[in-house]
Amino acid sequence: MxxxxxxxxxxxxxxxxxxxxxxxxxxxxxxxxxxxxxxxxxxxxxxxxxxxxxxxxxxxxxxxxxxxxxxxxxxxxxxxxxxxxxxxxxxxxxxxxxxxxxxxxxxxxxxxxxxxxxxxxxxxxxxxxxxxxxxxxxxxxxxxxxxxxxxxxxxxxxxxxxxxxxxxxxxxxxxxxxxxxxxxxxxxxxxxxxxxxxxxxxxxxxxxxxxxxxxxxxxxxxxxxxxxxxxxxxxxxxxLYADPIIAYRQSAYQEIVVTRRGGDMRLYLDGGLQFSTRDEYRYTESLVYPVLGAGARSVLVLGGGDGLAARELLRMPGLEKIVQIELDPAVIQLARTTMRSANGGSLDDPRVQIVTGDAMTWLREKPQSFDAVIVDLPDPDTPVLGRLYSTEFYALVSRALAPHALMVVQSGSPYSTPTAFWRTVSTIKSAGYAVTPYHVYVPTFGDWGFALARRGDTAPRPVLPRDAPPLRFLDQSVLDSATVFSPDVQTRTLEPSTLENPRVVEDMRHGYD
Structure with missing residues (x-):
């Protein structure tokens, strides 16, 4: 060579x-x-x-x-x-x-x-x-x-x-x-x-x-x-699951599992239970109806890709538009197929506009005005989710609120994760809202809490809309009692969770210990 x-x-x-x-x-x-x-x-x-x-x-x-x-x-x-x-x-x-x-x-x-x-x-x-x-x-x-x-x-x-x-x-x-x-x-x-x-x-x-x-x-x-x-x-x-798995997806964002035993269908994201059809109506009714006020015609739903919140919203007469922001298209696909019996096909209704993408990015780039905003996101147990429970996030949400419109946030359990719950309430307040926390009992979750908020200094009183359809769980007396917290879960004022310091993520970790 x-x-x-x-x-x-x-x-x-x-x-x-x-x-x-x-x-x-x-x-x-x-x-x-x-x-x-x-x-x-x-x-x-x-x-x-x-x-x-x-x-x-x-x-x-x-x-x-x-x-x-x-x-x-x-x-x-x-x-x-x-x-x-x-x-x-x-x-x-x-x-x-x-x-x-x-x-x-x-x-x-x-x-x-x-x-x-x-x-x-x-x-x-x-x-x-x-x-x-x-x-x-x-x-x-x-x-x-x-x-x-x-x-x-x-x-x-x-x-x-x-x-x-x-x-x-x-x-x-x-x-x-x-x-x-x-x-x-x-x-x-x-x-x-x-x-x-x-x-x-x-x-x-x-x-x-x-x-x-x-x-x-x-x-x-x-x-x-x-x-x-x-x-x-x-x-x-x-x-890992007590009930037979009927659907599974490993998306770019999470592991999605749907199980069913008899009439009980359950959704899990990365192993965490999101709903059970045995009692999800308690959670969904408590989340949706108090935020509608009087005559809400347009609603923004952040998260809620299972379609359950949209199902209840579509029962309201006079509702004209729902914009649903969901990060994971795989959840939407399962909601339209496997979970269709649970949500009644709500995501295919012409009044529902589905946007797949990050909620924070969408709020920053395409603000619109809505009569109500429902924040139905998974618990903030990771830094990625923690940013959606920050002062900065709730400040962005305010750009989507019409004058006198209400926002509701699913806030976790005031009993199982009390610090995270009251941290969320304090964080919403730090973004310029007046907040009324409330909680109900959901058997598969236990004591579960929400935060109803309005921009300004006057905290809103949770009330059912006058034209609400017949509900299985919620009525005004239940809603009135939901704002009362017992001494073992009483109100706490905490430092807010921010993008720079996502305190709520650490709260969640300690809450489950």
């Missing part, structure tokens, strides 16, 4: 190696995102858990780089071994942790262990790749800098690709278990390419065949997981 041909061959294998770098970096970031997704779905995904996973992953990267130093004398075979282990550990991580959670219970320790293993293996990649790229070269500072630049660029490009593929492709279409398994298979294929291009020059044919057989065995393991993932996931998920 001439010097020119040798240089061309060297250029080719280095290009292949950089492509493998990008592929492996994409796999590494996907594994970390899978762990973060698992933390959210299985353990609630609090800021503490998220911080520990991210910080632990970064620390493990450094530890892996140090641990691999004694093996740099055999960079090619070590790199293939590391990638094979990474593919197996990362590819099996979601299935292992999901099954463990279903049968044993959530464990932050197991998530931390998975983070350490994956981070350590990913951290070992860069020293090995740098050694491979520099092999056979006597480099000056400039040449070494170019090598580092190429390696870093390929690594970060792969991370970008992985960061986009997980939320937009793998998670919504394959789910956590199959998504991680497919990522592991890509990891193995990248290792196989490196083996073919590099190991054939660095090891004996027997060692090369052994390495390829090991990769093939790992590939067979992940392929088996991929084939059986549906059964594993279905069996494990069903153990």
């Amino acid at each position: 001439t010097s020119i041909e040798q240089a061309q061959a060297t250029t080719r294998w280095r290009a292949v190696l950089l492509a493998a770098v990008a592929a492996c970096a994409a796999c590494g970031i996907i594994y970390e995102l899978a762990l973060l997704t698992l933390s959210t779905s299985l353990n609630g995904g609090g800021i503490v858990a998220t911080s520990l996973i991210v910080a632990g992953y970064i620390a493990a990267l450094g530890a892996g780089a140090l641990i691999v130093k004694p093996l740099l004398a055999w960079p090619a075979i070590t790199f293939v071994a590391v990638e094979a282990l990474l593919a197996i550990v990362g590819g099996l991580s979601s299935a292992t942790l999901y099954v463990m959670f279903s049968f044993v219970g959530g464990s932050l320790l197991m998530l931390a262990l998975g983070t350490a293993l994956i981070g350590g293996l990913v951290g070992a990649e860069v020293p090995l790749l740098m050694t491979l790229l520099q092999r056979g070269r006597t480099s000056g500072a400039t040449d070494t800098g170019r090598t580092v630049a190429n390696l870093t660029a390929a690594d970060y490009l792969g991370a970008l690709i992985g960061g986009l593929v997980w939320p937009f492709l793998l998670l919504p279409h394959l789910g956590m278990i199959r998504g991680a398994a497919v990522t592991g298979i890509v990891n193995l294929l990248a290792a196989a390419v490196v083996s073919v291009f590099l190991l054939r020059r660095a090891v004996s044919p027997r060692q090369l065949i052994t390495a390829l057989c090991a990769l093939a065995a790992a590939l067979g393991l992940l392929a088996t997981l991929l084939v059986s993932a549906q059964d594993i996931e279905t069996s494990s998920r069903q153990r």
